[in-house]
Amino acid sequence: MKNLIYLLSISFILLTEGFSQSDFYSYYSQNKFGFTSPGAMKYGLYGYDNPAVLSFVENPDVLFTWSDQFGKWHEINHWGLFAAVPNFGFGLVNYRTAGKAITDYKLTAAFGNPEFSFGIGYGWSTGDINYFDRSDLFTAGVIYRPLKYFSLGFVGNFPTLGDSEGAVELGIRPFGNELITLFGDYVYRKNRNSGDAKWSAGAAVELLDGIRLTGRYFDTKYFNAGIQISFGSFGLATQSRFDDKNKHSFNIYGIRAGAFDRNIFYGLSSRKKYVDINLLGQLKYQKFRFFDNSSTLSNLLKQIDAAKQDKTVAGIAINTSGMAINKEMLWELREKLSEFKSAGKKIVIYIDRPNIDGYHLASIADKIVMDPQGMIILEGFLLGRTYFTGTLEKLGVGFSEWRYFKYKSAMETFSQTKMTEADREQRQKLVDDYYRLAKTDICSGRNIKPEEFDKLIDEVAIFLPEDAVKYKLVDTLGRWDIVKDLVKEFEGEEKSFVKAASLAKVKLPEDSHWGKKPEVAVIYALGACAMDEGITARKLVKDVEAAVKNKNIKAIVLRVDSPGGDGLASDLIAEALKKAKGIKPVIVSQGYVAASGGYWLSMYADTIVAAPNTITGSIGVIGGWYYNKELKEKFGITTDFVKRGDHADLGFGFTFPFIGVSLPDRDLTTDEHKKMEHSIKSLYNEFVNKVAYGRNVSYDAIEPIAQGRVWSGYDGFENGLVDKLGGLSDAINIAVEKAGLKGKEYNIVEYPTPSLIDFNMFMPKLFGIEYQKDELIEHLKFRLQNNGRIMPILPLEDMEML
Numbered sequence: 018m019k020n021l022i023y024l025l026s027i028s029f030i031l032l033t034e035g036f037s038q039s040d041f042y043s044y045y046s047q048n049k050f051g052f053t054s055p056g057a058m059k060y061g062l063y064g065y066d067n068p069a070v071l072s073f074v075e076n077p078d079v080l081f082t083w084s085d086q087f088g089k090w091h092e093i094n095h096w097g098l099f100a101a102v103p104n105f106g107f108g109l110v111n112y113r114t115a116g117k118a119i120t121d122y123k124l125t126a127a128f129g130n131p132e133f134s135f136g137i138g139y140g141w142s143t144g145d146i147n148y149f150d151r152s153d154l155f156t157a158g159v160i161y162r163p164l165k166y167f168s169l170g171f172v173g174n175f176p177t178l179g180d181s182e183g184a185v186e187l188g189i190r191p192f193g194n195e196l197i198t199l200f201g202d203y204v205y206r207k208n209r210n211s212g213d214a215k216w217s218a219g220a221a222v223e224l225l226d227g228i229r230l231t232g233r234y235f236d237t238k239y240f241n242a243g244i245q246i247s248f249g250s251f252g253l254a255t256q257s258r259f260d261d262k263n264k265h266s267f268n269i270y271g272i273r274a275g276a277f278d279r280n281i282f283y284g285l286s287s288r289k290k291y292v293d294i295n296l297l298g299q300l301k302y303q304k305f306r307f308f309d310n311s312s313t314l315s316n317l318l319k320q321i322d323a324a325k326q327d328k329t330v331a332g333i334a335i336n337t338s339g340m341a342i343n344k345e346m347l348w349e350l351r352e353k354l355s356e357f358k359s360a361g362k363k364i365v366i367y368i369d370r371p372n373i374d375g376y377h378l379a380s381i382a383d384k385i386v387m388d389p390q391g392m393i394i395l396e397g398f399l400l401g402r403t404y405f406t407g408t409l410e411k412l413g414v415g416f417s418e419w420r421y422f423k424y425k426s427a428m429e430t431f432s433q434t435k436m437t438e439a440d441r442e443q444r445q446k447l448v449d450d451y452y453r454l455a456k457t458d459i460c461s462g463r464n465i466k467p468e469e470f471d472k473l474i475d476e477v478a479i480f481l482p483e484d485a486v487k488y489k490l491v492d493t494l495g496r497w498d499i500v501k502d503l504v505k506e507f508e509g510e511e512k513s514f515v516k517a518a519s520l521a522k523v524k525l526p527e528d529s530h531w532g533k534k535p536e537v538a539v540i541y542a543l544g545a546c547a548m549d550e551g552i553t554a555r556k557l558v559k560d561v562e563a564a565v566k567n568k569n570i571k572a573i574v575l576r577v578d579s580p581g582g583d584g585l586a587s588d589l590i591a592e593a594l595k596k597a598k599g600i601k602p603v604i605v606s607q608g609y610v611a612a613s614g615g616y617w618l619s620m621y622a623d624t625i626v627a628a629p630n631t632i633t634g635s636i637g638v639i640g641g642w643y644y645n646k647e648l649k650e651k652f653g654i655t656t657d658f659v660k661r662g663d664h665a666d667l668g669f670g671f672t673f674p675f676i677g678v679s680l681p682d683r684d685l686t687t688d689e690h691k692k693m694e695h696s697i698k699s700l701y702n703e704f705v706n707k708v709a710y711g712r713n714v715s716y717d718a719i720e721p722i723a724q725g726r727v728w729s730g731y732d733g734f735e736n737g738l739v740d741k742l743g744g745l746s747d748a749i750n751i752a753v754e755k756a757g758l759k760g761k762e763y764n765i766v767e768y769p770t771p772s773l774i775d776f777n778m779f780m781p782k783l784f785g786i787e788y789q790k791d792e793l794i795e796h797l798k799f800r801l802q803n804n805g806r807i808m809p810i811l812p813l814e815d816m817e818m819l
Contacts, residue, residue, distance in 0.1 A: 044174060044184045044204045045214050045235075050082045050097050050110070050269060052231040052243045052256055056160045056170040057188040057200035058221045059528050063099040064106030064125035067172045067186065068136025069158040071127035075527060077102045078275035082254070086267040087114045104128060106138075112149070119144040119151060127158075132533045134160045152178035160186075162532040165193040182206040188531075195223045195529045214239070227252070227280035237261065243269070247278040278526060288331035288362070291504055292324045293514045297339040300346050302541050302576065303771045314346055315539065315767070318353050318746050320517040325357045327520060331512055332363035334504065335382075336497050337375055344374045344451070345609040345628045349744035351458065354381045365504060367497045372396060376490070377455045380462035384507055386500055387491040393480040395473055398451040400444045404434050413647030417684055419640035419693055419807075422701065425725025427613075428641040443727050447632065450729035454629045463489060530762050535571045537752050538564040539745075540768045542575060542590060546582035546614035546809075553769075554586035560768040561593040565600065570766070572602040572752035575622065576745060581614025581809045584638065584700065588617065591707070595621040602755035606748035607631045607739070612727050614809040616738070617704065620711035623755065626748040627730035627739040634738055636708055637725025638700045640693060640807045644681045645670055656682060664689065668804070678802050697807050704809060712737065 048055065048066045055061030055070055063080065064071045083096035099108040106125040112118060120143050127136030140154035153176065160170040170186035186202040201218035219233035219241075227247030234240050240263075243256025254271035296312070304311040324330045333354070342350075354364055358381065366382035368375065369391040376393055379385050387393070409416055409431060418432035426440040436444070460470050473488060485491045493503065505511045527534075540560055544551030564570050575594065581587065597603045598621065605622035607615070612635035619625050619633075627633050649656070654671050667689065670681040685693065701723075709719045714737070722728070722736045733739035741747065753759055 043206065043213060044172060044182055044202075045217070047110075047174075050084070050099075050271070052229075052241070052245065052254070053198070053219060053221050053233060054170070054186040054188060054200040054202045054217070055158075055172070056168045056186055057198050058195075058229065058231070059526075060101065062097070062108060063101035064127065064136060064138065065097075065099050065108030065110075065123050067158040067160065067170055068106065068125035068127050068138040068156060069129070069134040069160040069170060071101055071104050071106050071125060071136055072129040072134035072160075073131065073528065074101045074103050074106075074276075076276035078273065080271055080273045082269060082271035084267055084269045086258075087112070090268060090270065117145040117148045119146065119149040121151065123154070123156070125156070129160075130533065131527070131531075132162055150179070152176045165531045166190050168531050180206055180208055190531065193531075197222055213237075223279075225281050226283075227278055231256065239266075245271075247273075247280040249280050249283055250274065250277050252278060252280075276526065279529070283328070288329060289513055290327075290330050291365075291512045291514050292320070292330055292333045292517050292520065294320070294333060294335045294517050296335060296337050296342065298341060300342045302543060302578070303767065303769075305773065305775045306771050307774050309775060314349065314745060315765075317350065317517075318744075320520060321350075321353045321357050322746075323520040324517070325360050325362065330362065330520075331508060332365065332383075332504065333357060334365045334367070334500050334514065336367050336500075337371065337379060338367065338369045338388075338497065340371075340375060343609045344377070345630050347374055347378045348454070348628050348630055349746070351378050351381050352744060353746060358383070363504075363507065365500055365507070367500055368393070368491070370394075373398070373455055377458060380459045382462075384493070384503065385491040386493055386495050386497075386503060387482055387485050388496060389482050389494045391482060393485050393490060395478055395480070397474050397478075398448045398455075400448055402430060402436065402440075404429070405431055406434050409643075410646075413645070413649075413651055414680065415644045415646040415684055417642040417644075417690075419642070419690075419697055421694065421697055422637045422639070422723075422725040424727070425635070425637040425639045427639050427725075431641065431643075446732065447727065447729050450731045451630055453731070465489070533569055535756070535758055535761070535763045536567075536569055536766045537572045537574060537749060537756065537758070537763055538567075538570045538766050538768060539574045539576060539749065540564060542577050542579055542615075542618050544579060546579055546584075546586040546618070548583065548586050548589075551582060552579060552586060552590070552618075554583075554589045557769060558589050558593050561590060562596075564768065565593065565597045570601065571756035571758060571763070572604065573597060574604045574606055574745070574748050574752050575618065576606045576608060576748075577611040577615050577618050578608030579615035579618060580610045580612060581617065581635070583803065584614060584617065584704075584807065584809050587614040587809060590618050591621055595711075598623075602752050604748045604752045604755070606743075606745045607633055607730070613637070613725075616708070617809055620708045622711070624740045624748075624751050625738070626741045626743045626751065627733055628744055629730045629742055631730035631733070631739075632727050633730060633733040634722070634728035635725055635809070636704055636719065636723035638697055638704060638807050638809050639725065640697055641804075642681070642685060643804050644684045648680065649682070678804075681804070693807075700807050 051062050051066055052058060055067035060070045060074050061067060079100045081098050083093045087094040094113040097108065097110040104127055109120055109122045111120045121140060123138050123140035125136060125138035127134050129135055136158045138156035140156065142151040155175040158170065158172045160168060162168045166189060168188035172184040175181045182204055184202055184204045187200065189199045191197055198221045201216065203216040214235040214237045217233055217235045219231065222230045229245040231243040238261035240259045241256050245252060245254040252273040256269050258266040260266050301311050301313050304313055324333055358364055364382045365384045365386065366379045367386045368379050369388040371379060371393055373395050376395060416431045418428045420428060423439045424443050426437065429437060429440055456467065456470050459465065460467055480488065480490060482494050486494065501514060542552045542557060546552055548555045564573050594603050603622050605619040605625045607619060607625065607627040610632045611619055612632050616634055616636060649671055656671055658666060658669055660666050668681050670679045672679045705719050705723050706716055709716045722738065728736065728738060730739055730742055734742050753763065
């Protein structure tokens with residue numbers, strides 16, 4: 018509404034500006050090379066006619082056009098050159114007639130969004146300025162597209178000498194897409210020459226991709242008919258002018274080059290390309306906006322999808338050397354590659370030293386190439402723990418574990434010397450499910466019998482290159498540089514290799530949709546549940562609330578990769594998501610770990626999606642208390658205090674240097690222990706009740722599968738804690754379907770907004786030493802900072818998985 022009021026105000030100014038008489042280079046003269054009103058089709062003349070269109074330009078583009086109005090077509094006496102990059106444009110038009118010449122220039126710029134754009138321009142001329150009666154020119158324009166069916170624009174031209182004028186432009190798309198566009202425009206100018214047009218109206222039709230037919234009628238009874246043909250990154254155009262006697266007057270010709278455009282030819286050629294994907298390093302969820310070449314999960318999934326849809330792509334070649342990606346993300350990539358393969362396209366994967374997780378991914382390939390100096394280790398799966406009970410005793414640090422639920426083992430590291438039976442039971446089940454998943458997929462992908470797979474794991478385990486070929490784990494030996502030759506042999510013809518990022522360059526333009534597209538928000542909740550660290554709940558809740566309130570966001574996907582932590586932080590986000598109930602779909606995608614406080618984040622979703630190897634559940638709370646026994650005395654440290662209140666000294670103690678956390682002087686009293694037990698059990702009941710409400714079941718249905726027990730995604734699906742097995746793409750697809758966007762155009766928006774730059778990258782250069790954050794130390798610091806706090810959290814080992 019604010020945009021509309023602003024638009025009407027601008028139009029009033031444009032149409033009521035003072036006027037004086039002069040022979041000014043008018044709106045229709047500037048638009049002579051245009052096929053339609055500026056905002057009706059594509060990007061008009063790239064801001065030369067209405068600068069507001071520049072907000073819609075996505076990629077650099079250039080148009081050269083000329084007419085035979087003042088001579089033969091090849092003499093090029095009247096021509097124009099128009100170029101644009103996103104938000105900025107430049108144009109020039111040259112006339113030569115009767116021995117005189119003039120060149121008009123214009124620089125333009127715009128800012129806005131798909132719904133509303135405002136642009137300005139400055140023009141000047143060189144040549145026979147007095148003969149053509151030119152002066153410097155200021156232009157302002159706006160375009161308002163509140164719906165995909167409707168576009169309204171205004172242009173004001175303000176010469177430094179002579180008449181000003183205002184034009185209103187209207188575009189209507191009956192079907193809400195580029196198929197048919199009806200347009201019209203009207204120019205207001207106080208002192209108008211008798212031959213000047215007041216208005217025009219017409220239509221643009223695009224029945225086939227990139228083939229556009231246009232017709233435009235002027236109130237002077239002139240008529241234009243034109244055609245544009247796109248070939249992808251370039252295009253050809255022509256239109257003819259007919260006078261008031263229906264006689265042909267002249268033609269206009271055009272050549273465009275630059276941005277990729279819709280066209281009927283793209284994809285008609287045979288599959289000639291292989292997409293080259295390098296998985297070196299980690300796979301992030303989000304990356305910094307500048308100076309960060311990292312890969313992200315969402316981008317990689319999109320690239321594989323784009324390769325699947327691209328008719329010129331025959332296959333994908335993946336280099337896994339140096340890959341450091343967790344098993345859950347690898348499973349998601351494998352599933353996406355499986356979809357790609359189902360489209361009849363091929364996959365070649367190069368490996369050098371994979372473990373069982375890396376080989377699990379590689380097993381989806383049609384051909385696996387192994388480095389001749391490589392090694393495959395199919396070691397199986399293990400979950401282990403390190404116990405510090407004896408260490409704390411030697412240091413003189415006491416620890417009390419506040420554990421009242423069978424499987425809630427987060428504090429065992431500091432209270433036990435080995436696994437309790439309950440912890441061993443739940444961890445063994447996780448390991449069994451990891452094995453089950455890898456075994457099923459590898460046997461299917463490599464055509465290995467299940468009993469043979471068990472023997473390979475238990476009796477061989479380590480495979481040198483010749484062994485890998487012998488056991489049919491790989492297809493051939495060689496370095497990455499032979500993959501092209503292998504593909505040529507495999508496909509029967511040579512294929513060109515292109516980078517995955519290049520697929521974005523052939524992305525279809527957005528001009529097929531006017532206005533803002535509906536959006537699906539993907540919100541990342543990553544790391545420990547804390548107010549100002551990890552998921553940064555204090556900030557993240559604002560993103561969640563904004564997504565809930567934003568009417569253009571039709572669904573929310575929360576990606577959770579968190580072992581829990583502070584119940585307040587978890588509940589803050591969960592309650593914000595709860596407010597979306599009945600307003601828009603909320604889907605949770607659980608990553609590697611989404612348990613305890615991570616499950617608290619998930620519990621109010623309409624649908625919870627987890628991978629088979631996700632760690633989920635752990636519905637329970639626990640607490641613990643670190644306190645001084647002899648450590649302070651060993652270092653000769655003493656403390657003293659005054660107090661008012663029986664429990665005021667609870668938590669008082671000396672502070673560790675460098676990490677800034679304190680170690681209390683004493684343990685809890687018997688009475689304080691009882692109060693803490695009551696608090697823990699009360700919070701547990703609250704947690705179970707919340708989960709029961711979120712899952713729409715009774716307390717009694719949740720409590721038996723709670724007790725702090727962790728579950729794999731497999732088991733979570735079986736016991737009802739998870740609704741569907743899948744990854745982030747599946748969660749987005751469910752959100753799209755529930756929001757009624759299936760088969761429609763929409764955008765994905767991600768929150769929180771990524772930071773601009775990672776300043777840590779400059780630390781070695783500034784101080785001569787390299788700064789590295791030790792995640793284990795950070796987690797220990799987190800535990801000490803939350804000493805005595807009741808928390809829905811997993812053990813330290815599970816936090817390290819993130």
